[in-house]
Amino acid sequence: MSPNTSPIVDAQNDLELTERIIAPDGTRVPNPQLDRWIDDIDYVAMRELHRDMVVLRRIDSEGVALQRQGQLGLWAPCNGQEAAQIGTGRALAPNDFVFPSYRETGVMYTRGAEPGDYVRMWRGEEGAAYDPARLGIAPLQIIIGAQTLHAVGYGMGILHDGADEVAVTYFGDGATSQGDVNEAMIFASSYRAPVVFVCQNNHWAISEPVGLQSQYPLAGRAPGFGIPSLRVDGNDVLACMAAMRWALDHARSGKGPAYLEAVTYRMGPHTTADDPKRYRDDTELAVWRDRDPIARVEAHLRAVGELTDEHLESVQQTADDVARKMRAACIGMQTRPALAVFDRVYAEPHSGLERQRDEYAAYLASFEEA
Structure with missing residues (x-):
C-alpha cells in the first residue's frame, strides 16, 4: 500500500497485502518504495538487527518466567512482534521521544534500557520503571490509547519550540477503536504536529480479533484524517525500519503526522493473566509461526552465506547474559x-x-x- 491509499480488503487478510522486503521464506523482494530507505543496511547491520531480535525474545521469555515464579505481578509478552519493535525502534533519532503502550519492551531495548528497567514497574517498585528523560520514552501506559494524546501534545510542543524532533506513539489494533486515538489523529493532522503513529496490528485485542475492530485495513483510517499511511509486513524487520524512516522523515520535514500499520501477530497471551487457548485456534497460531520474524532473517542470511555458527553462538550468549542480569536486577530490588x-x-x-x-x-x- 502506498502512502495515502487504502485498498478495500478484509482486515483479517494476511501479509500478502502489506509492503515487504524479506518474504517469510527469507527471499529478498524488490520494493521500489521502501528499498531506498535502507540502502545503507548491509549484512553486518542485518546481523545486528538479528541479534537485537534474539535478545528481545530472550528478555521476553525471562519476563514470563519471573512472573510465573512470583517475582513480577504481571508481564505483557511481545513474542512474535520483535521485527515491528526492533525495526521501528532502530530507526529513531536519539532526540525523538516515544510514547509507548505496555508492550514495547523491544523499543525500550533499542533506547538503551538497563536490565532492571524492564521489570521495575511490573514488580511494583518505586518509580516509573525507568528514567523517561534518559531513555527518551514516557512511562508505560496501561490506559488503552491514552499515550497517543500525550504524543500529540508533545508534538505540538516541538512545533512551538521549533525543535528537530519527532514524537512517536505505539499502540495495538484494539486501541484504534478508542476515542483517544481518533482524537489524537484529529489534533495531529489539524496542527501538522510532527507525530508518527505506529499501530502494531497483532490480530488480537485481548480476546477480540482484529476483524471486529474493522472490516478494512487499519492503515486505511489515517487518510480519513488527512494523515498518509503505510501498511507493512510487521514480521519483516527491514520493511519496518524502512517504513519508519519514511514516516520520521515525513514528520521531521514539516509535513505533519504519518501512520504505520505493522501487521504482525501476538504469539503468546495478551498478558500473563490471559489464556489465549480459550479464544484462539491453534491452526492460526501455526500459520503465523511459519512467518516468524527471527527465522525469516536467519533464512535470508543463510541463503546468501552471511550466517555462521559463531554468530549464532555469540548472539545466544549475549541474550542469555542480558536475561541473567535482568533476573539478578529483579530479585535484588529492595521493596520499600x-x-x-x-x-x-x-x-x-x-x-x-x-x-x-x-x-x-x-x-x-x-x-x-x-
Whole structure:
C-alpha cells in the first residue's frame, strides 16, 4: 500500500497485502518504495538487527518466567512482534521521544534500557520503571490509547519550540477503536504536529480479533484524517525500519503526522493473566509461526552465506547474559515499606495525608493481629 491509499480488503487478510522486503521464506523482494530507505543496511547491520531480535525474545521469555515464579505481578509478552519493535525502534533519532503502550519492551531495548528497567514497574517498585528523560520514552501506559494524546501534545510542543524532533506513539489494533486515538489523529493532522503513529496490528485485542475492530485495513483510517499511511509486513524487520524512516522523515520535514500499520501477530497471551487457548485456534497460531520474524532473517542470511555458527553462538550468549542480569536486577530490588508510599507526596506536611497514613497503618496492623 502506498502512502495515502487504502485498498478495500478484509482486515483479517494476511501479509500478502502489506509492503515487504524479506518474504517469510527469507527471499529478498524488490520494493521500489521502501528499498531506498535502507540502502545503507548491509549484512553486518542485518546481523545486528538479528541479534537485537534474539535478545528481545530472550528478555521476553525471562519476563514470563519471573512472573510465573512470583517475582513480577504481571508481564505483557511481545513474542512474535520483535521485527515491528526492533525495526521501528532502530530507526529513531536519539532526540525523538516515544510514547509507548505496555508492550514495547523491544523499543525500550533499542533506547538503551538497563536490565532492571524492564521489570521495575511490573514488580511494583518505586518509580516509573525507568528514567523517561534518559531513555527518551514516557512511562508505560496501561490506559488503552491514552499515550497517543500525550504524543500529540508533545508534538505540538516541538512545533512551538521549533525543535528537530519527532514524537512517536505505539499502540495495538484494539486501541484504534478508542476515542483517544481518533482524537489524537484529529489534533495531529489539524496542527501538522510532527507525530508518527505506529499501530502494531497483532490480530488480537485481548480476546477480540482484529476483524471486529474493522472490516478494512487499519492503515486505511489515517487518510480519513488527512494523515498518509503505510501498511507493512510487521514480521519483516527491514520493511519496518524502512517504513519508519519514511514516516520520521515525513514528520521531521514539516509535513505533519504519518501512520504505520505493522501487521504482525501476538504469539503468546495478551498478558500473563490471559489464556489465549480459550479464544484462539491453534491452526492460526501455526500459520503465523511459519512467518516468524527471527527465522525469516536467519533464512535470508543463510541463503546468501552471511550466517555462521559463531554468530549464532555469540548472539545466544549475549541474550542469555542480558536475561541473567535482568533476573539478578529483579530479585535484588529492595521493596520499600508499604507506608513509604506516602513519602514525598507534598513538599510540606499535610493533615489529610497524615490521616490517610494512619488509616493505612491501622489496616496493615490488622493483618499482623490476625
